Amino acid sequence: MTGYPAEPWDLHGHAYIGAWLVPRSALPAPHSPATKPLTVFGRGIVGTAFFVYEEPSPLTYDEIMATVLVRQGWRIRVSITHIWVNSPDSRDGGRALWAIPKELADFDVLPHAAYTARGIGSLSLHRVRRLPWMLPAGFRIAQDRDGSLLVSPVAGRVRPGIASARWTFAADGPLGFLRGRKPFMTVAARPFRLMFGSR
Numbered sequence: 001m002t003g004y005p006a007e008p009w010d011l012h013g014h015a016y017i018g019a020w021l022v023p024r025s026a027l028p029a030p031h032s033p034a035t036k037p038l039t040v041f042g043r044g045i046v047g048t049a050f051f052v053y054e055e056p057s058p059l060t061y062d063e064i065m066a067t068v069l070v071r072q073g074w075r076i077r078v079s080i081t082h083i084w085v086n087s088p089d090s091r092d093g094g095r096a097l098w099a100i101p102k103e104l105a106d107f108d109v110l111p112h113a114a115y116t117a118r119g120i121g122s123l124s125l126h127r128v129r130r131l132p133w134m135l136p137a138g139f140r141i142a143q144d145r146d147g148s149l150l151v152s153p154v155a156g157r158v159r160p161g162i163a164s165a166r167w168t169f170a171a172d173g174p175l176g177f178l179r180g181r182k183p184f185m186t187v188a189a190r191p192f193r194l195m196f197g198s199r
Helices: 088-098
Strands: 009-023 043-054 061-072 075-085 102-104 107-110 114-117 121-130 135-145 148-169 185-196
Touching: 009 121, 009 148, 043 114, 061 107, 061 114, 075 088, 088 102, 088 148, 121 185, 135 185
Parallel strands: 075 102, 075 135
Antiparallel strands: 009 043, 009 185, 043 061, 061 075, 107 114, 114 121, 121 148, 135 148, 148 185
């Protein structure tokens, strides 16, 4: 028996996602060497996000991650390069099912106002303007599993919005490569429902 559910995980909650243009020289390496960073004029796209998974998700927990937009041939994928949660079951399930390199961290969360992953980074929200509709969303993550590429689907619906926000990162922390940079956009996904993984 494991402490985590079988895939797919039917995930509910809210998230705030920052999008950054980062010079190729400062980009974290994709999790799988079978993919290459997608760059435009020498810059790649990094995503940072705070997720809060709420009932009726099979596991409820907080999460911070950093991703790099990559290509597998001409297919666009998302590579999760850094990620922390405050649930051992989520950590173990993410690693076992999808080769997501989850670690544990401590979080302080004031929903829709302030989010902190201690020693890693924080987000302060000032204003959020949301669309009135839920819209479809989907992508595929590309991770390395023992030298082989593992591609996993994520699909669902989100109510998107644009947030006025301030991101900060610990200078000596694992996301310190973003310190002093500003995202070109912070997007709200509030709420979302995502099916993570294959049936």
